[in-house]
Amino acid sequence: xxxxxxxxNRLDDYLSGNESLDSFSDWLSRASASINYNDNALSHLxxxxxxxxxxxxxxxxxxxxxxxxxxxxxxxxxxxxxxASFAEVVSQDRSxxxxxxxxxxxNSPSQCEILSIA
Numbered sequence: 001x002x003x004x005x006x007x008x009n010r011l012d013d014y015l016s017g018n019e020s021l022d023s024f025s026d027w028l029s030r031a032s033a034s035i036n037y038n039d040n041a042l043s044h045l046x047x048x049x050x051x052x053x054x055x056x057x058x059x060x061x062x063x064x065x066x067x068x069x070x071x072x073x074x075x076x077x078x079x080x081x082x083x084a085s086f087a088e089v090v091s092q093d094r095s096x097x098x099x100x101x102x103x104x105x106x107n108s109p110s111q112c113e114i115l116s117i118a
Contacts, residue, residue: 002031004042011049011074015067025053048073 010027013019032046052073056066 001034001036002042004039004045007031007042007045007049008074011070015071015074021056021063021066025057028053045073 007028010019010024014021014024028046028049032050035042035046037043049070052066052069055061056063061069
């Protein structure tokens with residue numbers, strides 16, 4: 001069964017010029033037949049890559065655009081760690097209470113902050 005790291009390694013080989021586009025595309029097509037569709041991240045990665053390859057092979061985008069899109073997919077899906085913190089703030093007279101949840105993703109400037117959770 002294929003893994004996300006195997007796909008990323010082969011994608012890196014193509015993006016760095018160590019593998020041809022045809023070779024990568026043929027391999028992905030064969031290898032994706034054995035993916036675990038219960039693994040949402042893996043199936044999303046494969047679908048995203050296959051979609052971009054289809055658009056390229058249909059002549060809608062050129063290879064330079066394809067490379068940019070594949071790099072983008074590879075970096076977007078590269079978030080592996082996150083940190084979450086939860087705090088409850090109570091006023092001095094204990095009349096007001098608020099809860100704060102903050103989530104930060106590594107390898108990305110993105111951050112999500114949810115305030116006032118009941």
